């Protein structure tokens with residue numbers, strides 16, 4: 001079975017509510033979707049969001065990378081030659097991790113379909129359910145408290161609170177939310193690069209002294225500020241999770257060896273797909289570091305590829321895969337079942353998505 005063509009389309013999914021972080025406000029999911037066609041009836045599907053403020057990838061750059069670089073490199077390759085495919089995919093163009101992620105997951109989807117096995121089992125996993133947190137957007141405090149209580153009433157046991165816009169005011173946000181939800185709900189805090197190193201230590205120390213019981217703080221300082229990450233990690237006892245700082249396996253090695261983070265957040269759009277994400281899993285495992293798996297604002301297709309990876313790897317102990325739950329509609333039939341905080345893995349082959357509306361069948 002060989003790769004005949006890669007078809008590219010665009011999909012539009014309205015969000016239930018605007019998504020707000022320290023970096024941006026988003027109203028809709030507008031993703032690139034792809035289909036790898038073969039000389040047989042089997043095809044593989046992939047998806048990538050243009051999260052330019054994080055990855056630098058836009059709709060236009062994703063489409064161009066796939067059409068002009070990746071497709072010519074992969075057409076004609078045997079699907080069983082996974083090693084060769086991933087080598088070509090990762091060397092035909094530098095960066096462009098979102099385009100690579102869409103193609104990478106479609107290759108895995110296809111490979112697992114060929115072997116008539118759900119992707120997570122193909123990757124060696126046996127976890128049939130993955131628990132995710134849900135993100136609470138940055139808003140005025142009463143709104144964030146109400147959103148948190150609403151999430152808890154739906155069954156979520158882990159909240160990821162977006163902060164990083166107002167320094168010490170963020171402390172008040174978390175305090176009010178903790179008071180409202182009580183001690184049994186886990187709270188993760190994501191500053192999305194919104195603080196500097198000293199400010200981070202001041203805020204996190206105050207959280208610790210206030211008994212706010214924060215599970216982890218994600219990306220307190222700017223992505224490139226590895227020294228800042230190291231300073232914060234060394235000066236607080238709350239675990240620090242690196243997100244925007246880690247794209248590649250090399251970044252993971254650098255951060256872990258310099259003790260510049262306690263945890264690594266893997267996202268397929270940063271790594272360029274599952275193949276490179278598996279390398280980060282291996283590195284983390286070697287160093288005894290746990291990983292979270294996260295997503296951008298993405299539809300169910302690409303988030304499900306991440307869910308399959310989470311179900312396959314024990315080193316991924318935390319999941320932040322709430323993308324589909326934040327969407328108003330789901331255009332992708334099939335795949336894992338998203339029931340609030342629990343994601344039930346599909347037993348159908350591959351990622352499990354049966355069709356992608358804007359692509360040919």
Ligand SMILES: [Mg+2]
Nearest residue numbers: 190218219243
């Ligand atoms: Mg983050």
